[in-house]
Amino acid sequence: MTKSDGGDRNDRLGRELVDWSDLRTFYAVASAGSMNAAAEALGVTQSAISKRLSQLELRLGARLLDRSPSGIQLTEAGIEALDHVSTMMRASQSLENTLRGLETRAEGEVKVWSNDGVLTYWIAPGIPAFLAEHPQLRLSLYTDRYLPKSGPGYADVVVSFDQPKSTELVSFPLATVHYCAFTSRDYIDTYGAPSGPLDVGGHRLLNHALYSEKPGWRDKTAQITALVEPAITTDCSPAMMQATAAGAGIAVMPSWVANFDARLVSLPIPPLASVRLWLSYNENARRVPRVRSVVEWMRDVFDRRKQPWFREEFIPPGMFDHPPPGGWPDDKAASG
Numbered sequence: 001m002t003k004s005d006g007g008d009r010n011d012r013l014g015r016e017l018v019d020w021s022d023l024r025t026f027y028a029v030a031s032a033g034s035m036n037a038a039a040e041a042l043g044v045t046q047s048a049i050s051k052r053l054s055q056l057e058l059r060l061g062a063r064l065l066d067r068s069p070s071g072i073q074l075t076e077a078g079i080e081a082l083d084h085v086s087t088m089m090r091a092s093q094s095l096e097n098t099l100r101g102l103e104t105r106a107e108g109e110v111k112v113w114s115n116d117g118v119l120t121y122w123i124a125p126g127i128p129a130f131l132a133e134h135p136q137l138r139l140s141l142y143t144d145r146y147l148p149k150s151g152p153g154y155a156d157v158v159v160s161f162d163q164p165k166s167t168e169l170v171s172f173p174l175a176t177v178h179y180c181a182f183t184s185r186d187y188i189d190t191y192g193a194p195s196g197p198l199d200v201g202g203h204r205l206l207n208h209a210l211y212s213e214k215p216g217w218r219d220k221t222a223q224i225t226a227l228v229e230p231a232i233t234t235d236c237s238p239a240m241m242q243a244t245a246a247g248a249g250i251a252v253m254p255s256w257v258a259n260f261d262a263r264l265v266s267l268p269i270p271p272l273a274s275v276r277l278w279l280s281y282n283e284n285a286r287r288v289p290r291v292r293s294v295v296e297w298m299r300d301v302f303d304r305r306k307q308p309w310f311r312e313e314f315i316p317p318g319m320f321d322h323p324p325p326g327g328w329p330d331d332k333a334a335s336g
Helices: 004-013 019-030 035-042 046-060 076-100 116-133 185-191 218-227 237-245 254-261 283-287 289-302
Strands: 065-068 072-076 109-112 137-143 159-160 169-184 205-208 233-235 250-254 264-265 273-282
Touching: 019 035, 019 046, 019 072, 019 076, 035 046, 046 159, 072 076, 109 116, 109 289, 116 137, 116 237, 116 289, 137 233, 137 289, 159 289, 169 237, 169 254, 169 283, 205 237, 233 237, 237 250, 237 264, 254 264, 273 283, 273 289, 283 289
Parallel strands: 109 137, 109 159, 205 233, 205 250
Antiparallel strands: 065 072, 159 273, 169 250, 169 264, 169 273
């Protein structure tokens, strides 16, 4: 190496470099589409987000974002910057996962994201046995409503109705959830039961606020809500289940709710929707023992040979306890 080469290197090292935290903040804002959402994802205040963006723009000498009441828009410089920062984020994530892959024991934290119903009724009950088998693990459970699509903050393991499109993620179908009409015995005794999906005009309906956002059931639920306005709307699955079981009305819920409350009655109406549940994790994390142990746990929790309500073909709730001779056959195998 020549003296000149050494001088150039020292000059580069001596220059003030862009703060990595500023770049992460810019990436979060650009990915989330607003400073509020980015602040939520990073666990900081909006003023802290604004300060870091200003520092970054000053350091780069270019305006990266145009701010408005409706959100943010990337400038031409911002689009170029995001391309470079995205490459840096992928490299950082790959390095972290590669080093974690050198682990030999299942220990440390694993972040698991899913919706509130799956977390409450399927993941949470199995935690004691799982941690007894893996005492060095720590679990962080979050609902998936504000899950970043990729990059910083993306969970170690995700169980979701949305299949991620990122090539950096391994994703495979874990289960199929069939949505059926339920009510309670008390409600039927008082108001009777509808004979079909279009015979709901005189009944009281409960609706999940997120149903209209899901392509698997959007059209079918729209047909029903066009006939009668829901009396109760909630974005909390356990709340809708408990209200229905108590006699509040008729609700479309996963077929498996029949296992959790004897007051619920499945109406003789075909499933309104059947939606796949996906398990996803970072490609590089498949070698990490703590992540791999959680993935295997999820496979067991949603084993379609033991849980017929998760099978690809619809099994009526009344048949859950009546498997065919020899037990339920293998469903279409998940891979990953």
